[in-house]
Amino acid sequence: MSTNLKVTLGVLAAALAVLIGIVVVNRDSTPTTVASEALVRPDSHRLSTAADGKTTVVEFLDFECESCLAAYPGVEKLRAEYGDRITYVVRYFPIASHPNAFNAAHAAEAAARQGKFEQMYKKLFDGQNAWGHNQQSQAAVFEGYARELGLDMATFKADVASADVDARVKADATDGESLGVQGTPTFFINGERYTGSPTYAGLKASIDTSLAS
Template identity: 55%
Template sequence: MTRNTRLTLALIAVVVLVVGGLLAVNRPDHPPAATTDTGAIESTVLVREDSHRLSTAADGKVTLVEFLDFECESCAAAYPAVKQILATYQDRITVVVRYFPIPSHPNADLAARAAQAAANQGRFPDMYVQLFENQTRWGHQEQPQTELFLGYARALGLDLPRFQRDLDDPATATRVAKDKADGVAAGVQGTPTFFLNGRRLTDLRGQDDLVAAIDAALAG
């Protein structure tokens, strides 16, 4: 074997190792979610038994799922539309919220844990409102906003010692992480991401597009 041949083989081996390493690093921790025959994401991934519902339709015909980050400005921008949809459709559709905190948002995970700690006392919808309506006060702050979130819990009349314990409980972090894992499996890459009856809604330009999609699902 000539020297050039040996060098070529060595170079090929290096390339194979580098590519293999990149594939290992970029391989998702969670496998993609299964889809139905119609291409929709399996409902068991998008909506778990313990998922938080802002409204529930008795007929189960239409379900809107939002993966969100409480610190995300785009999620805050979408919040009024979701609020209006809840007021308009009430119990005609099911609206589900899933956690998907973005690592670059310093208080996103803490906010999700605050919402979950409130949920443990049956007050998720109220903390959901507090976090979004006050996002400009606590969002994009480098320091943990624990005291502010405790203030929201106090304003809601929650059991503060229990709220504080749950906020710091590893089980709460695990609960948030389970939502995010489902989001990753469903192909969520950013927030907010909406799914209507298992299908991801793309190219949403505003509330009118979301309303039109819901109306079409109700009529179908």
């Protein structure tokens, strides 16, 4: 092997080593958490708020999503167990293929404007098996829930149909898309996307780790 060839191969090897090093550094420096401003907005719906702000769980959900309904009992068990030790935030992410997903989100947001978001959130999930996956509008069902909650019906109906409520729901979905949310339910715990199964045990383990850190 000539001297020039040895020198050339040496230079190429050094350049390759540098390139590999750059790739590794860039990969390792990729942030594991997402931007908090897109994750939790000032007007995001909090079902509980931790005084110490140590652990925040954010759920992007669709009220007509069967997987969200499957996760719901575990979520409620966690909320009852941890109470105000954690901040629990709900964000809208209605799926276009679900015929009443947007209607349900509008109903929840309209109820929120009368201080009854959590109550409507529960009614929508508790009744999903009855109203979900019907091609016909379920607006009358949601109005029935609103009456049961004692809401002002004229205001509720106006809010459900308003551009402001529509924009509010879409703003949550846009934030979700910017964070890489593609389906529901999607959870984030302290800004880090939860990638395990959305079960009580799985979420509890991640929450316990967060509280212990």
